[in-house]
Structures are given as structure tokens and as C-alpha cells.
Amino acid sequence: MSATVELDRVSADFGSFRAVDKVSVTIGAGEFFSFLGPSGCGKTTILRMVSGFIAPSEGHIRIGGEDMDGIRPNKRPTVLIFQNLALFPLMPVWENVSFSLEMRGVDKAARRARAEELLKIVDLPGAGNKMISQLSGGQKQRVAIARALAVEPKVMLLDEPLSALDLKLRQHMRAELRAIQKRTNVTFIYITHDQGEALAMSDRVAVMSQGRLQQVAKPEDIYNNPSNGFVASFVGENNVFDGRIIASQTTTARFETDLGVFEAAFNTPPSSDQKLRLYVRPEYARLVSTAPEASNAIAVTISDISFEGNFINIHATTDQGRVLTVETRNDGSSDIPETGSRRYFTFDAQRARILADETQAAHS
Template identity: 55%
Template sequence: MSHSVALERVTMAFGETRAVDDVSFTVEPGEFFSILGPSGCGKTTILRMVAGFLAPSAGRVLIGERDMAGLGPNQRPTAMIFQSLALFPLMPVWENIAFGLEARGVSKEKRRRRAEELLDLIALSGYGERKISELSGGQKQRVAIARALAVEPQVLLLDEPLSALDLKLRQHMRAELRTIQKRTGVTFLYITHDQSEALAMSDRVAVMSAGVLQQVAAPRTLYDEPATPFVATFVGETNAVPGRVVAIENGEAALDTAHGRFTARAGAGLAAGAEATLYVRPEALTLARQGATAGEGAGPNVLAARAERLDFEGAFGLLHGATADGARLLAALPSTTLGGAPAPGAEIAFSFSTRDAIALPGHAQARPEEEP
């Protein structure tokens, strides 16, 4: 099997609105693949097309090497876990898990045996006779996963299954999901709006915005080498400094900005003379000595600012600052360096290295939750 799932120039239109616009990507067998993006970006529409609940307006969806056109949900080698889980409260746990097998005519003895195997896989041995109401939120999640795995799908589709859980339980279930996926070897196609969730669990991530595929890459690559302004601002926190490219040489770009000239790695599509934005992560900023300028041992890039506040978060602190024109800056500094943290209103300077910054064409995009 060349690919577990393949989308070939898939478009989904609802009237004049293109919920998914000419999207192509592949998912490899046994891969944990996530589609990440804000509400309305098209990620759930893609999942529903793979599942067979929607037929694309254009393009093809393949599972294995077979075109899924004309095949309904019950004819596809997939299983789906919804946000609501949709467990049956009047059935004991083992019958919930075996429900799909019963619909396929599997005998009660074989259904029970398969349910017990899966209960062992999800670390709930001995829970088969319990009622769904007797389970915790995390246990219900695991039962829903076991029920989906019972029918031995080639691809398991997960539509934000952790969104209703509290933070600690979500973090615990991330590890549980990843462990179960690796034990079974089943391909997971996972939908989420939570960037940390996608980065923590996935082998690769597809980032969507307004129906358009922005980038497909491993989590670290998305974070360190965003391909578009949207990815740079949506995946993780970042500082954005707009400017104009004055030179590109040896993979590095020099930008003139309102705050001086800075150098950064040159992203794809960058051209001399064009508008661009420099992006640098909070953890890449360090405090330069007061009054420092580039070339004085503080690194090639020094950005003057005014301290606003420090948020202590245990192992590190978040130092908020602002430039003279009011642009917000954020630095993540180790707590061991915060003994002499600047007071609010103090004049400071942040420095960063060229290799820790990237310049991309165009202007930064506001994070979706910040849009009016």
C-alpha cells in the first residue's frame, strides 16, 4: 500500500463558499496525522469526506489505492470517533465496544473475546460489565477508541475527541492515544484546533486556514520553519517585526524595519525589495544589556523595548514588552535569570541570533482568536 489516505485536489463547495479549496496531501500507513486549524478552516469537512458523509465537489479521496467515490460510510475501511463519543448508556462497556461487530453478524462469543482483548489494550481489564455512567471522562474516551478499533479499520478518524475534557485529562489522554496508536499500528487521522495537542501527538501535521492547506510537515519543522505567515503566527507564540528585504545572501535575509536592520533565515518566496516580516519565538529572545546595539556582543539583532510586566510560570517567566511604536513583544526567560528582572517601564533591549529568526513574504496575520 503506497498511502493509507490520499486527497487529490479535493474541493468542497457549499453554494458560493469553498469550505475546502483544492487540497492535496497523503497520509502514510501507521501514521498519526493531524489536521490543525481554527474553527471554520475546513478540517472537519475533510474528515467527513474521508469518512463518506460528504462527497467532494471536485477531486478524489483514496484509501489505500482505491477511489472512495460512490462508497458510503459503511462501505469504507474506516471508523470514526465523534466529539460526543455517542456511547450507549444502557449497554455495559463490553457491548459498547462490540457493537460494530454485532452489526456485522459476529457471534456473541467472538464479540466478547474481542471486547476483552481491547479492554486489556486500553488498560480497562475487568470493566466489561460496568455501566457507561460508572466511568470517568478519560475511561469513556478509551471505550470509544476501543469500539472504533473493534471493527479493525485501516484508518481511524478522530474529530476533536478530547475537546470536552479538562486540561489535565486532555494531557493524560494525549499520551494514552499516542500509546494506543503505536501499539495497534492503525493509521490515525486526527482533527484539532489545539496546536499543542497536534504538536505533542502527531508524526505530521497539516495546517489549514479558510479552506486552504498552508503546510504539511513534522511538528518540529512547523514550529521552526513555518512556510507561511499564518503558520508562523498560529503554531506557537511568536514575535513579528514587519519590514522590507534589502538583501538575500547565503540563505539569510537582511530586513530594514522601523526598529533598525535585522537578519534572519530567508523563507521561501522572499525577494529583495519586497515587504516581509521577521518572526522570532519568545524563547529565542534574550535580554541584552541596557544600551546595547548590534555588534556589541549581544548577537547580530538587538531590538529596543520597554518592559511592561513579568508573568512567573515556574521554570520560566514571560517578560512582556513593547517597542516605541507600541508593537507587543514576548520573551520566555529561564527563571534562574530573573533575579534582576527589569521593572515595569524600564528601557530594555532584546537580542536574538539570525539562525533563530525567519523572514517570510508579506505581513503577519492575526491569530484567529484575535480577529474582530
């Protein structure tokens, strides 16, 4: 069971502060959808509006086509997994899991049985009699998921539930969450500031900044074709160059910076007076010994090599003193230059992007 979630020009005001500004997006039934953004971007407010804890100041939220205006959290087909999980510490695990059934007046034996079933789904069989304080972080996570599944929700809302876990467990739980979502086919709306989580788990990602949607797309499109400078720099690393367009074709433009003129992909219509920047991801840049024939090359000196395990970050300083970063896979095939050697920093025009800072105008 799952349902679509439709946000129709939804805004939220706290006094004079607009936390969410005319957000419109339709999340498909059974989709794993993430809102990604820095803290304070309004993503948690969206989640709380969908779950019913806050009423939108403007706009409508429809779940499964039904307007949720005025419907309280306990009457919505949604369930929220809180950032701190909000498990009930004074109840044993099974009572936590079956709390929603108890509220519906299901008798104790049936509740016990259902709790055991759900604990099996989340891979915690037999933990029913434990107290919450006896569980590890990952186990608490599973109990929270089981408790949410007991509601048989059409939409599951998750507020950064993995943020308290250590790295290994977090990666494991990512796969687990994804698997549970596929198995139950419930619509998942996931809130995170962690781009890795959003990209790895989601069918689609909405990147947010200052209460506005910056881009809604599949993870690979968010990363490969960011719609503006905010998305490009929030998701992944970049070498960023200030400058201006001096000539443009249909899909590329020549961009003049104080390090030279470069050619790069450009498909944003040149809008008003927005500042444009050139973004080159470290893994799309290369270091070569001889100046390439194409224009995109900057003479650099290798200043620092930082070994990160599966990849290597090479920092190269231009003659003007700018530090650029090139990322190379640690697969033994790439030639790692020595510190102090001279190279050319180069990139393909199609892999570099000229982008405006941020989507300023509200979606309407």
C-alpha cells in the same frame, strides 16, 4: 493492518462556500497524521470526506490505493471517533464496544469475549457491564477507542476527541493514544485546533487555513521552519514586525521596519505583492544589558514580568511604545531583569524569519 490515505486535489463546496480547496496529501500507512487549524478551516470536512459522510465536490480519496468514490461509511476500512464520542447511552459498555461485531452477526458469547479483550487493551478491564453514564470522561474516551478498534480499521479518524477533557487527563490521553497507535499500527488521522496535541502526538502535521493546506511537515519543522506567517502565528507565539526587504542574500535578508533594520532568515521567493513580516519567537529572543555588535537590537524598558511556572514571560516596551515578549526558562540560570530597567532586545538572524502572510495560490 493499516493503509495509506491519499487525498488527490480534494475540494468540498457547501453552496457557494468552498470549505476545502484542492487539498492534496498522501498519508503513509501506520502514520499518525494531524490536521491542525482554527475552527472553520475545513479540517473536520476533510475527516468527514475520508470517512464517507460527505462526498468531495472535486478530486479523489484513495485508501490503500482504492478509490473511495461512492463507497458508503459502513463499507470503508475507516472508523471515526466523534468529537462528542457518540457512544450509545442505552447500551452497556460491552455492547457499545462490540457493536460492529453485532452488525456483522457475530454471536453473543464471542462478542462478549472480544469486548473484554478490547477493554483490556484500553486499560478498562471488567467495565463491560457498566452503563455509559457511569463512566468518567477519560473512561468514555477509552470505550470510544475500544469500540473503534473492534472494527479492526485500517484507518482511524479522530475528530478532536480530547477537547472535552481537563488538562491533566488530556495530557495523559495524548500519550495513551500515541501508544495505542504504535501498538496497533493503524493509520491515525487526527483533527485538532490544539497545536500542543498535534505537535506532541503526530508523525506529521498539516496546518490548514481557509480550506487550504498551509504546510505539511514534521512537528519540529512546523514549529522551527514555518512556511508562512499563518503557520508561524498559529503554532506558537511570535513578536511580529511589519516592514520590507531592502537587501537579500541567498538565505538571509535585511528587513527594514519602523524599529530599525534587522537581519533574518529568508527563503520564500519574493512572491508578487504579498505582505512580508518578520517573526521572532519569544524563546529565541534575549534581553542583554549592552548593545550587541550585530545589528539585531532594539532598546527597551522592562514593563512587566509574568511568572508562568516553568517559564517566565518578560514584556519589554520599546521607546516607540511597542510591547515585545521574551520567554525565559525558569531554571535559575537566567538573569531576570527588574521592571523599569533598560535592556536591549536581541535575536539571532538564523532564528528569526521573514515570511509572507499565507499561501494564497491553491495547490494543484
